[in-house]
């Protein structure tokens with residue numbers, strides 16, 4: 001339970017139609033009443049009613065005409081008494097309201113402190129709190145829809161069901177350890193095995209959907225690479241419909257990486273143009289080439305570009321686990337006969353022209369297929385943060401060890417019980433039931449102020 005009252009702007013700093021200042025905590029009503037200059041309105045703020053008031057500072061100097069809405073505990077975002085002041089959208093007015101609230105006893109909220117209080121007061125679990133942060137940062141409609149469903153508790157329900165099943169399993173196992181020889185449960189092994197095998201499958205599905213959710217929330221990294229002068233920068237410009245990258249017929253023009261965000265079917269993509277890969281003695285160009293290799297290691301997809309003048313002589317081994325789309329660019333320079341012949345000899349390559357736009361639509365299609373992007377991506381319930389992924393992997397390992405133990409001949413129920421309890425702790429940590437304070441603080445510190 002918090003005894004102090006916090007205040008913060010809930011809208012971005014700047015000029016706008018309105019701005020919202022939020023207060024939460026037991027003194028909220030008292031503090032706001034001191035700002036209201038009309039005696040009739042003081043102490044009469046009706047919960048969930050918008051009231052037009054004149055606000056003044058501690059010296060009775062007018063601040064603004066604002067709308068005040070009071071949310072009475074426990075029916076508020078934080079679970080505490082909470083007041084939203086919608087004032088004119090001027091940073092000066094916002095600052096003045098906040099400093100006056102502080103004069104009357106509030107303190108400035110830490111980042112994410114409103115949501116942290118909501119979590120502490122049982123208004124939401126940690127998965128839902130993380131969904132709030134992801135929703136605010138969503139870059140696409142798909143991503144916001146996924147996060148909204150998490151905020152509504154769809155992932156939490158799934159994890160709670162999983163947790164309940166594991167509690168059932170651990171209870172059966174520990175009961176067996178407590179009772180005497182002649183009461184032993186028949187078919188215990190197969191019962192527990194059936195439960196954990198099903199949960200293992202479900203966790204596996206959640207884990208494998210993580211990459212998709214990460215791409216939805218943070219964007220997929222698509223790296224354009226290849227030798228110099230094959231048209232990589234031109235392709236970046238064509239795909240992104242910009243002229244971000246400088247193109248030139250001089251090999252080695254692009255020395256640094258160029259990053260352009262774009263949306264493909266609602267999925268955010270960071271398209272990166274890189275320095276052409278070749279052996280070079282020039283220090284600056286070599287730095288660019290090293291940078292290219294670093295990006296290739298991190299990529300979700302590599303677009304490897306060649307041009308018809310060139311045989312595939314790249315000496316670099318591309319990362320094995322990253323999908324690659326191989327492209328032959330500049331096919332507009334070919335005659336019809338040459339085009340046909342290259343189509344047969346390089347059937348695995350996509351023939352395009354970054355200059356004329358030939359087959360660019362097909363390339364976009366292939367990018368989506370390779371990244372497994374579809375418009376229904378947000379229909380799956382997935383884990384969305386690396387914290388959730390780490391804990392779920394831990395749980396998955398414990399459950400798989402449990403399965404191995406159950407399948408081995410000895411009934412090692414002590415060990416099984418330890419593994420299952422660790423699995424339960426991991427799920428508890430995802431939901432915030434058993435999460436250490438420093439991890440909690442770390443999560444909420446990443447929020448914006450006023451959320």
Ligand SMILES: Nc1nc2c(ncn2[C@@H]2O[C@H](COP(=O)(O)OP(=O)(O)O)[C@@H](O)[C@H]2O)c(=O)[nH]1
Nearest residue numbers: 229230231232233234247248249330353354355
């Ligand atoms: N004819 C033709 N020229 C192209 C095409 N794409 C790029 N170029 C030209 O090839 C040269 C090198 O292009 P650039 O994009 O700078 O290549 P990069 O070094 O791989 O980034 C420039 O003169 C471009 O205008 C294409 O599809 N067709």
Ligand SMILES: [Mg+2]
Nearest residue numbers: 232233253254
């Ligand atoms: Mg270039």
